Amino acid sequence: MRKVQISFFAAALSVLGFTSCQKDNAATVTVPSIVSPGLKNGQDTIYLGDSRVLSPQLANTKDPTFLWLVNGVQASTDSIFTFTPTNRGDYTISYKILSGNSMASYYYRIKVLGKYDNGFYIVNEGWLGHGPGDVNFYRNGEDSVYQNVFQRENPGKTLGTTTQYGAVFNGHLYLVSKQGPLVVADAFTMKETGRIPQLPADGRSFCGIDNNTGLIGTANGLYPLNLQTLTVGTQIAGVNGQIGGMLKAGNYVFVISQADGVVVLNAGDFSIAQKVVKADVGLTQTLDGKVWASGGNSLYAINPQTLTTDTIAVPFTIYSTWGWWNAGSLTASTAENVVFLAKTLSFGGGNEIYRYVAGNPASLQTSFITLPAGKQLYSAGIRYNSNNNTVVITGIKSPGYGQDAQVNTLYIYDASTAAAKKSFDYTGFFFPAMPVFN
Template identity: 65%
Template sequence: MRSISRKFQVSFIAAVFAIAGLASCSKDNQAEVIVPQIVSPGLKNGNDTIFIGDSRVLSPQLAEVKDPTFLWLVNGVQVSTDSTYTFTATAKGDYTISYKIISGNALATFFYRIKVLGKFENGFFLVNEGWFGHGPGDVNFYRNGEDSVYQDVFQRTNPGKTLGTTTDYGAIYNNKMYLVSKQGAFVVADPGTMKETGRIDQLPAAGNSFCGINNSTGLIGTADGVYPVNLQTLAVGSKLAGVTGQVGGIIKAEAYVLVMSQSQGIVALNNTDLSVAKVLGPADVGFTRTPDGTVWAARDNMLFAINANSLKMDTVTVPFPVYGSWGAWNAGMLSASTIENAVFIGKTNSWGAGGREVYKYAAGNPNSLNTPFVTIPDGREMYGAGVRYNPGNNTIVITDVKSGYGDNYKNNTLYIYDASNGGLKKSVNFTGFFFPAMPLFN
């Protein structure tokens, strides 16, 4: 049996059987058995991984065939008696397609193995603000290993529907995607299909962020505090007491929910009743979490390490200012590895964007901040919360635009760097006034 690529993690089985009893025999006269040959299965040795909506034509090349009849079965259910079969993927799953050819008094069989992924699996999303004054936000999609970006996949999947204006935040929680815009709709979609599953037409204040708390409750950070939302009905509750001003990042950690307030700094809420447990002090950028449970935030030349159990906060000095972006809020360029206690920090200008350098702070090693981990090319600048760690393949994803103004902003590049050594793995150019807000991983 020949070796098959690990990509599919499956093997095909081909077997040929003589059919007994189909021809009478005698001592002097025995019928000749002509066994049909499957010369080639016609599909990557019988294996493939495709996406919902894709099709594959299965057309084996044959030899030694006489008056054949055919039979096709998908997971044991008969689907065709033609010589070829077109398999169309309508649902996720693993499929075994059995092909049988009867020729004369002999039978040959082959088994195809096809894995079907969701249309928006095996890749990641790019949430986009959209071009203010010209159109709403939307979502692009990058499929791993390809050299292009699928554009505006929300509108293309949901004709006649749009996101709100300036879509600056996305989160995936309990297999649902939550998309937050500063004006207009708060939208929920299926991350596998991008089909809209619910929306709130208008939030009580300009939306900034979202955090899932449990199966029934989420929190929405706005320009005027934090609002709970029922995740089953999408009914918005009353603003939480004790949290004032504009709210940016929110993260659930152990017994607490940490909230970033422009006026108060980091506010710790009890995750049982969402009452204020403690105000930890000023900060501008956050949050992210390393595998040891530490929650990270930043302000000026300080990186804050917060113990999620005790709320004790330690400070690490950073050799450059880590700017927030309260004036035109975005989620910030702070993102943590999921396999090592390391935080990636995008060095931005004073309004929380721009810049070309990303630093990697290895917890406990201040020398790790002496030199940039990654530097994007000259003439480019990072935009929005355009530095994010991808836990699916241990990479750093960076979005940027061409430096300058006007038409430069339609010149986008997506970079993928190795999160262990900083090596560039892929760069993809694409065009459009997207104004990328943040990468988002399923």
């Protein structure tokens, strides 16, 4: 293959040298022309599993010779090239034609997305007593969801019972069920890459720390997780009871414990640095770096360097989710210093989402988004999508039990203006736990 490439360019240089000696006889020069590259603007975006046939239309050619390079590596010497990528990424495809005594070239640029790149996941609890949890996928711009994609991509394998939490870290999706395995999948293909058949206690949450280490929250304590071997270490001392949300910020890891509220750990050795505030729901981080938690009638903004806390009064009750644990509604923008939270009933549900603008208590006096009549939130209910500055809401038909629970609605709103961008119904007893974004 290398010999063909060298021969091609040697011939091209020879012809060009010959042409320069024939300046007095321009009529003998034949310059091939690429009339149309066969791909608009030479650019495209495709998904893994797709192909693109590149067939340039030519003029003024005589005995042509062809060369195709993909990211600098020779791929073909045919006149037509079928590009079938095997990996995600950005590709430059060079096309060169030598004809008569001259050469022409063209460059194609193709972005290859993973099958589950352009959109987001919805982690589903599953219908308790009828089947395990699973994951749906929404592709941006469409009006439907791809259902149960974990089982579709991994025939014969399932998640655990009541899959309540998902998080993407270093290109992997970590899926935590209340009972059964912790499962890890490639975040772009959904192919399983590993699992722990049983955790030390019922699973709750996951937090990635570095390339080698994560943390697993359970119904009874906090455990380190070796991400390379996928093995669970010894329970971390001093962090007791049921563990909810977790977040790494700077040199600290923030953990919500039912027993102690927000516990701050030193990221290096997971020793306790401080117990800062008795909160129940969180955690999330705004653009200014503040770490947020909530509970009762308060929002808490924690400085991740000094661990000092500001308290903001909320004109309604933020109920805990410990009794039927879910990740809670608290979520933050990465474009503004804004926190979103839901006004729920004591047992969940509700249909109002509030948007707190940091430093502006008046922003909590009226709801930012209200779901249509007959719809209510389920489980965590809302998450901010930093990829396009939207709020994603998973709802079901009210009152949310019996046959109503199979009528799901996905809502997408502009996170700055509350303008409705997308909403549609889909059917199934999924019981959506939370949206998760790459």
